[in-house]
Amino acid sequence: MGSDPKKLDLLLSDLRSILEADRVRTDYLERALYSKDASLYSGEDPTAVCFPETTQELADVVRICSEHNWPFVARGSGTGLAGGAAPLSQPSVPNADSGQKAATDTPIADTTTSYNSPVPVVITTTKMNQILSVDGPNRIAWVQPGVLNLDLTRHVSHLGLHYAPDPSSQQVCSIGGNVATNSGGPHCLAYGVTSAHVIALKVVLPDGSIATLGNESPEPTGYDLRGAFVGSEGTLGIAAEIAVRLTPNPPAIKTLLAVFDSVSDGAATVSGIIAAGLVPSALEMMDNAAIGIVEAFTQAGLPTDAAAVLLVELDGLPEGLAQDEQLIRQVAASHSVREIRTAADAQERELFWKARKSAFGAVSRLAPDYYLHDTVVPRTRLVEVLDAVYEIANRHGLKVCNVFHAGDGNLHPLLSFDSRQDGVLARVALAADEIVRASLAAGGVLSGEHGIGMEKRDYMGLMFTAADLAAQDKLRSCFDQKSLANPFKVIPSGSGCGDVSALSSGGKTTSGSGEVPALNSEDATPLSPTVAINKPVPEGAWI
Amino acid sequence: MKQPNQDLLNFAAEIGAEDEIVVRGGKTQWEVGGLPSSSAREVKAPAGVRSFEPEDMVVRCGAGTTLEELAQVLGESGQMVPLERLSEAQSDSKPTSAQPTIGGTLAVGHSGYRRLRYGPIRDLLLETTFVDSEGQLIRSGGPTVKNVSGYDLCRLMVGSLGTLGCLGEVVLRCHPIPKRSQWFATNANPFALLGLLWQPSSILWNGRQTWVLLEGHPEDISSQAEANGLEDCAPPHNQATQPHQQRPTSYPQKLTASWQRFSLNPAILPSLTDHFKAESFVAEVGVGVVHLPSDLRMPRELLPIDDARSLTLQRKIKSRFDPRGRLNPGRKVWDENNLAATASSAAAPASAAVN
Numbered sequence: 055m056g057s058d059p060k061k062l063d064l065l066l067s068d069l070r071s072i073l074e075a076d077r078v079r080t081d082y083l084e085r086a087l088y089s090k091d092a093s094l095y096s097g098e099d100p101t102a103v104c105f106p107e108t109t110q111e112l113a114d115v116v117r118i119c120s121e122h123n124w125p126f127v128a129r130g131s132g133t134g135l136a137g138g139a140a141p142l143s144q145p146s147v148p149n150a151d152s153g154q155k156a157a158t159d160t161p162i163a164d165t166t167t168s169y170n171s172p173v174p175v176v177i178t179t180t181k182m183n184q185i186l187s188v189d190g191p192n193r194i195a196w197v198q199p200g201v202l203n204l205d206l207t208r209h210v211s212h213l214g215l216h217y218a219p220d221p222s223s224q225q226v227c228s229i230g231g232n233v234a235t236n237s238g239g240p241h242c243l244a245y246g247v248t249s250a251h252v253i254a255l256k257v258v259l260p261d262g263s264i265a266t267l268g269n270e271s272p273e274p275t276g277y278d279l280r281g282a283f284v285g286s287e288g289t290l291g292i293a294a295e296i297a298v299r300l301t302p303n304p305p306a307i308k309t310l311l312a313v314f315d316s317v318s319d320g321a322a323t324v325s326g327i328i329a330a331g332l333v334p335s336a337l338e339m340m341d342n343a344a345i346g347i348v349e350a351f352t353q354a355g356l357p358t359d360a361a362a363v364l365l366v367e368l369d370g371l372p373e374g375l376a377q378d379e380q381l382i383r384q385v386a387a388s389h390s391v392r393e394i395r396t397a398a399d400a401q402e403r404e405l406f407w408k409a410r411k412s413a414f415g416a417v418s419r420l421a422p423d424y425y426l427h428d429t430v431v432p433r434t435r436l437v438e439v440l441d442a443v444y445e446i447a448n449r450h451g452l453k454v455c456n457v458f459h460a461g462d463g464n465l466h467p468l469l470s471f472d473s474r475q476d477g478v479l480a481r482v483a484l485a486a487d488e489i490v491r492a493s494l495a496a497g498g499v500l501s502g503e504h505g506i507g508m509e510k511r512d513y514m515g516l517m518f519t520a521a522d523l524a525a526q527d528k529l530r531s532c533f534d535q536k537s538l539a540n541p542f543k544v545i546p547s548g549s550g551c552g553d554v555s556a557l558s559s560g561g562k563t564t565s566g567s568g569e570v571p572a573l574n575s576e577d578a579t580p581l582s583p584t585v586a587i588n589k590p591v592p593e594g595a596w597i
Numbered sequence: 598m599k600q601p602n603q604d605l606l607n608f609a610a611e612i613g614a615e616d617e618i619v620v621r622g623g624k625t626q627w628e629v630g631g632l633p634s635s636s637a638r639e640v641k642a643p644a645g646v647r648s649f650e651p652e653d654m655v656v657r658c659g660a661g662t663t664l665e666e667l668a669q670v671l672g673e674s675g676q677m678v679p680l681e682r683l684s685e686a687q688s689d690s691k692p693t694s695a696q697p698t699i700g701g702t703l704a705v706g707h708s709g710y711r712r713l714r715y716g717p718i719r720d721l722l723l724e725t726t727f728v729d730s731e732g733q734l735i736r737s738g739g740p741t742v743k744n745v746s747g748y749d750l751c752r753l754m755v756g757s758l759g760t761l762g763c764l765g766e767v768v769l770r771c772h773p774i775p776k777r778s779q780w781f782a783t784n785a786n787p788f789a790l791l792g793l794l795w796q797p798s799s800i801l802w803n804g805r806q807t808w809v810l811l812e813g814h815p816e817d818i819s820s821q822a823e824a825n826g827l828e829d830c831a832p833p834h835n836q837a838t839q840p841h842q843q844r845p846t847s848y849p850q851k852l853t854a855s856w857q858r859f860s861l862n863p864a865i866l867p868s869l870t871d872h873f874k875a876e877s878f879v880a881e882v883g884v885g886v887v888h889l890p891s892d893l894r895m896p897r898e899l900l901p902i903d904d905a906r907s908l909t910l911q912r913k914i915k916s917r918f919d920p921r922g923r924l925n926p927g928r929k930v931w932d933e934n935n936l937a938a939t940a941s942s943a944a945a946p947a948s949a950a951v952n
Contacts, residue, residue, distance in 0.1 A: 191792065192864045236745045247743060249752075250720045265906035272717065272885045273707065273756065273860035275903055276911045276931040281719060281752025285745045305795055325652040331675050331773035333654075371795055371821070374814030430741040432653045462742045463653075497599075499739035500746040510746075517746055518736065525735045525918075526748040532913045544747060 062101065062172075065122045069104060069175075072114045077105040077181075088176045090140045092133045092223075094425055094482075095508045097140025100127070100176040107181045109256065109264065109294040115177055116292065117262025125174035125538045128288040130199060130231030133223045135426055136507030138235065138287045141174040142542040174541065177292065179230045185209055186295060193300040194253060194270060199230020199293045206298070215300040218245040221503065222411045233293050236285030238503035240336040240410070241367075243461040245301060247503065249284040256295035257283060260534040270297065282529060287505050288540040290533040304335070304369030308379055309397040309406050312364040312386045313357055317341055319389045320362035321436045324460045326385040327366070328433065332378055336367040337461030341440075344413050344455040344468075351416035354409035360392065364460065365410055413457040414468060420453060421470040425482050427489055431498035433463040442492040443467045450481040464502035465493065491516070506544045514546050601734050604643035604659060605726055605765045611640050612763055614732040617923045620763045622701025623663065625685075628854075629705050630758045634927040642700045642765055646670045654771045655723060655740055660700025660764035667699060667769075676771040678721055683710040683801075683879070683888070684852040686832070700764040706756025707858060713883045714798040714812065719755040721770050727754060727762035730919040740768045753914070759925040761918040775812035781827035783807050787882040788867055793825055800882035802866075804875030807882075852879065855891040861899055872896055903931065 069078045079085070085099040101124070106112040119126045129139040183200035190213040197206060203224040207216040220239035221227055227237070233255070238247045245251075254268035268280030283290050314320040320339055327334065340348065340356075340363050349356045356363055364386075368378050383394055397403040417424055431439045440456060447454035447469060458466045467489055471478045490500065490513055500510045500517055514523060527545050531537075601609075612618055617637035627633075643659035646667065651674040658667060664680055671677050680702050708718040715721075724738035737750035753761060778798070783790070787802040790809060794800075795817075799810040809827055811818045821827070863885035869878060879888040889895060911931055 189864065191788065194864075236749075238743050242743065246716060246720060249749070250716055259906070259910075263906055265910060266904035267907055269901040269904075270862040270864065270885075271860040271901045272712070272863070274901065275860075276908065277757055277761070277914055278706075278719060278752040278755060279907060279910060279914075281749055281755075284752075285749055302795070328654055329652045333773065371814070371817035373816035373820065377814060377816075430739070430743050432650065432655075432741060434650055434652050459743070464741075464743050497740060499741050499744045502741070502743035503745060505745050506747060514747060517739070521729075521733045522736050523747075525729065525737070525750060528917045529748050529750065529753070529914065532910060532917055 061122065065118070065124055065175075066102060068118045068122070069102065069115060072111060072118065073104060073106065077107075079103040079105075088129065088132075088141075088178070091129075091135070091137060091507075093135045093137050093140075093507075093509060094423075094479075095137030095140055097127075097137065097142050097508070098173045100141045101173050103176045103178060105178050105181045109258070112177065112179075112182065112292060112294050113258045113262050113264050115175075116258045116260065119175055120261045120536065120538060123536060123538070124172055125541045127174045127176050127540045128230070128234070128292040129176050129178045130228035130234070131180065131202070131223075131226050133227040134231065134235065134507065135428065135504040136235075136501065136509040138505050138507030138540070138543060139176075139231075140508060141176055142508065143171050143173040145542045145547040171541070179228060179292070182230075182294070183228075188213070188300075190215065190300075192270075193302070194297055195300055196295055196297050197229055199228060199233070199296060201229050203227050203229055203232060210300055211303075213300075214303050216303055217298060218242070218251055218301040219248045222414065229296055229298065230293050233284055233296060234287050235503065235505035238459065238462075238464065240338050240459060242503075243337055243459065244333050244335040244369075249281060251299045251301075252280060252284050252296060253299055254297040255280055255283055255293050257291045258294050259291045260536065260539040264294070265291075268297075285505070286530075287507060287544050289530055289544055291539060306370065306372045306375055307335075307403065308368045308375050309403040310364075310366040310368075310379065310382060311356075311395045311397070311406055312366065312382075312391050313360045313393045313395075314362045314364065315360065315390065315392055317362045317440055318437045319391070320364050321440070321460065322389045323364060323386045323391065324436070325433055326389060327382055328461070330381055330385055332368075332381060334366050334378075334382075334461065335369045336365065337459070338365040338410050339363070339456070339458055339460035340365075340410065340413065341456040343453070344457045347416045347420055347455060348409045348413050348457075350419065352405070352409045352412055354405045356409060357393070365406055410457065413455075417455065417468060417470050420455075421472050423473045424468050424470045425486060427465070427467045427469070427486060428501050428504040429490060429493035429498055430462065430464045430502040431493050431496045433461075435496040435498070436460065436463060436465075439465065439492055439496050439498070443489055446485050446488045446492065450485040452478075452481060452485055459502070462502070463498070508543060511542075511544060512546050514544075599736075601726060601736075602647070602766075604645075605734055608640070608643055608763075608765045609728045609732050609734050612728045612732050614730070615923075617926050618763070619925050619927075620700070620704070620759050622661065622698035622704070623696040624701075625695050625697040625854075626701060626705045626707070629707075630928040630930060632927055633925055637926055640763070642698070642763065644698070647766070649674070651676060651771075653740075655742070655768055656771055657724075657740065657766065657768045658699060659766055660698065660703070660725075662699050663696040664699060664702065665696055671771055672774065675774050677774050678769045678771055679709050679711045679715040680718060680721070681709050681711075682707055683881070684854070684856070686710055699767060699769070703755050703764060703767065704757060704759045706758075708884075708886070710801075710881065711798040711810065711812075712881070712886075713800060714796050715772060719752055722751045722755055722767055723770055724768035725751050725754055725764055726766045727764050729762045730921065730924055734765065735762060738768070742770055756930070758928040758930050760915060760928060760930055761924065763924065777815045777818055778810065778812045778832075779818050779822075780830050780832045781809045781811065781822055782830040783809065783825070783827050785826060790825060791883045794821055797883075802880045802882050803878060804870045804873065804880075806876075852888050857889045857891060857893075857895070859887045859889065859895050859900070861885045861887055862901060865899060868899075872899065 080102045088103045089099045090096045127141045179200040182198035184198045186196040188195045221237045232248045236248045345356050346358050452469045619633040619637040642661035644661035646658045649656040726736045787807040798812045801808040
C-alpha cells in the first residue's frame with residue numbers, strides 16, 4: 055500500500071479536481087515545512103499540503119483521502135508543542151536514532167515506499183479564517199477553525215466581550231488548533247479551558263461526511279460528542295465551524311506582582327490564596343532563571359535576584375476587588391513576601407503580562423534551542439515537583455527555567471540547550487522523560503494543555519491501564535474506522551480491543567481486577583526529538 | 598498508576614458481565630429518558646467522600662454519595678460543588694429516602710440552577726472510574742483542573758443515563774462558597790439584566806416577573822442591586838419552610854417531579870410569551886433551560902433539531918460500549934423521533950400550548 059506511484063497520481067488528480075493547483079502543494083520545500091509543528095518532534099514530509107477555504111471543500115478533501123484510503127492530518131497555525139500535527143506513516147519516528155530528519159530530499163513518490171501506509175496529506179486550515187457570525191446579546195460566535203485566537207477577541211471587543219482561553223501563543227495560534235488540544239492559558243484558572251467555551255461544532259468526519267456535534271441549547275440530547283471531540287487532536291475528524299462562547303469583559307481588573315526570596319514561599323502563597331476562598335482570574339509564577347531572561351528582554355522592572363515572582367490577576371466589581379487585594383497581601387505577607395506591586399494602570403498591567411508571555415521567546419537569548427514541557431500536578435505538590443525538576447536538569451547538565459500556571463498546578467519546565475553539542479538531544483530526552491515520571495508520581499497528569507500528540511503517546515500506559523486505553527480506542531474507532539485521521543497519535547499502538555483480548559486470553563483477567571498489565575508501563579521510552587529547531591520566535595509566541 | 602479501591606472492585610464484581618443491570622441513585626430523576634426495565638437487576642454505586650484537599654479544590658468521592666453529604670464535607674472548608682437543580686433548591690423537605698446522588702445527577706446531566714455563573718455540570722467532572730459492560734473498571738480524565746491526556750470519556754458519561762458505563766467514583770471541581778447569596782425580584786426585562794449584571798448566578802423568568810440570584814462580596818451585591826433597581830426577596834426554597842403559608846404569587850412556581858424540562862437555544866427565550874401565558878413557565882435566562890408543567894406542550898419549532906449524522910455516531914458509540922444493551926436498559930438518551938425533550942411526561946394535547 056502506498057508504494058504505487060499510480061495511486062499517488064490518482065489521489066493528487068482527485069484533490070486537484072476540488073482545489074486549484076496552488077491549493078494542493080507538493081513541492082519539496084513546502085512539504086518539508088509541513089513535516090513538523092513548533093516542537094522538537096519531526097514527522098515525515100507529507101504527501102501533499104491542501105488549503106481548503108470552505109466547509110464543503112474541507113469535506114471534499116477528506117472524502118477523497120478516505121476514498122483513496124489515504125491518511126490525513128489537520129493543521130492549524132502549527133504552534134503545537136507535542137508533534138500533534140506532524141505527519142507519521144508508522145508508529146515510530148523515522149531515523150530517530152541517527153538524529154537526522156528523514157527523507158527530506160527524496161522525490162515525492164519515494165516517501166511513500168518504505169512504510170506500510172502512505173505518509174498523510176496535511177490539510178491546513180489557515181485559509182479558513184472567517185468569523186462567520188457574532189451574536190453579542192447571546193454571547194456566541196461561529197468561527198472557521200483558522201481564525202486566530204486573538205483576532206476573535208479583537209473582533210468582538212467593541213461589544214465589551216472577549217474569547218477567554220488565552221494561550222501565550224494567542225497572537226498566532228488558531229481556534230481550530232485550540233479545539234484540537236483543548237488549549238488553556240493563564241486566565242483558564244477562573245474561566246475554564248477551551249472545552250468550557252466550545253458550545254457546538256460542525257465537523258468533517260474521517261469519511262468526509264459532515265456532522266454537527268451539540269447545538270446552541272444547553273443540554274442537547276444524546277451523548278456529549280462535542281465534549282469528546284474537543285482535545286481529540288485531529289483524530290476524530292476536523293472542526294469546520296466552531297460555536298464559541300464569548301465572555302463579558304470584567305468591570306475592573308487588578309494585577310499584582312509579588313516577589314519572593316524562595317520558590318516555596320511563592321507556592322505556599324498560591325495555596326494560601328486558594329485556601330482563603332479566592333479564585334483569581336490568573337495566578338502565574340516565574341522562577342529566578344525565568345526572571346533573569348525576561349527582564350533582560352522586556353525591562354519590566356523585575357528584581358533579577360528574586361527566587362520567584364507571582365503574577366496575580368483579579369477581576370470583578372471594584373469593592374470586592376479591593377478586599378480581595380488586601381486578603382492576597384495578607385496571605386503573601388504571611389509567607390515572607392519581599393514586595394508586592396499593584397499595576398497602577400493598564401500600561402503597567404500590560405508590561406507585567408508582556409514579561410510573562412514573552413518568556414519563551416526571550417529564552418532564545420540563552421541558547422539556540424529549547425524543549426518546553428507541560429505537565430500538571432496537584433497544587434499542593436508544586437514545590438516538591440519543582441525541586442525534582444531542578445535536580446533532573448542539573449544532573450543532565452541542562453539549563454532549566456520555569457514559567458507556569460501555578461494556580462492550576464500546570465508546570466512548564468523549559469530546557470534550553472544548543473543542539474549542535476554532541477549528545478545533548480539524548481540528555482534532553484532523558485530529562486524530559488524523568489520530568490514526566492516525577493509529575494505522574496506526584497499524582498499529576500501527562501499534559502495540561504499541549505496535548506499528547508507524538509511526544510507523550512508512549513507514556514499513556516503510565517497513566518492508564520490497557521483496558522482504559524482500549525475504551526479510548528473504542529471511541530476513536532467509532533469516528534474513524536479506517537484509522538485515517540492523524541494516525542499513530544494520542545493512543546499508543548497496540549491499544550485496540552484485539553490487543554486487550556489477547557492479554558485476557560493470556561491468563562491475565564481484565565475483568566474488574568484492576569490488575570490489568572499496563573502497556574509499556576515499565577519500559578515507556580520517549581520518542582526522541584529528531585531535530586532541533588532554531589527559528590525566529592514571534593514576540594509573545596509559544597505558550 | 599492509581600489502583601482502584603476495594604469498593605470499586607466490589608462494584609465491578611457486582612455488575613459483572615452477564616445480565617441486565619440498572620444503577621440506582623436517589624431515584625429523584627428516575628423517569629428521565631424513560632423508566633428502566635423492571636427486569637434489570639438493581640445495583641448501587643459506592644458512597645462516601647474518599648479524599649478532599651481544600652487547597653487543590655478537588656474532591657474524590659463514590660458516585661453513590663449524596664449531594665447533601667458532599668455539601669456537608671466541603672462546606673466545612675468553605676467550598677461547594679454547585680450541582681443542585683432548581684427543583685431541589687425549591688424542595689420543601691428532604692426525606693432521607695430520596696436523596697439525589699452525585700452519580701445520578703451526573704448520569705442525568707441536568708445542570709444546577711446556578712449554571713449561568715458556574716457553567717454546566719459536565720465541566721465539574723474531572724475524572725471518573727466507571728464499570729463497563731464487560732464488568733471492567735475504566736478510568737478516564739485526571740484529578741487536576743487542567744488535563745489533556747487522551748480522549749475525554751468523562752464528557753461522554755455526563756448525560757448518558759448510565760447507558761455506556763456505570764459511574765463508580767468521580768473527582769469533581771470545587772468552588773468557594775460565596776460570602777453572600779441573595780435573591781432579588783424585579784419587573785425589569787431579564788434579557789437586559791443579563792447584559793447589565795456582572796456574573797449573576799441565576800436569572801429566572803416566568804413571563805411576567807424576574808428573579809435574580811447574586812453571589813459574592815456583600816458590597817458588590819448591594820451596589821449591583823441598587824444600580825439595577827432589584828429588591829431583596831427570600832430564596833425560592835425558603836418560602837416553603839412554613840407549610841401553612843400560601844406560596845406568594847410573586848415567586849416562581851414550585852417545580853415538582855411532574856414538570857418537564859426543555860433545552861432551548863437561549864436566544865429564543867424572549868419568544869416564549871408568544872406561546873405560553875405569563876406565569877405558566879419558568880425559564881433559566883441566559884442558559885436556555887425551560888420548565889413547563891405537565892399539561893403544557895413545547896411547540897416543536899422551538900426545539901433544537903438533532904443532527905442526523907450525529908445520531909448515527911451516537912448509536913455506534915452505544916453499540917461499541919454496550920453491545921448487548923445490558924446497561925440501564927429502557928433509558929433513552931436520544932429520541933428516535935428527533936425530539937429534544939428528555940423529560941418524560943404524559944403526552945399533552947397540542948391545544949394545551951397557549952397561543
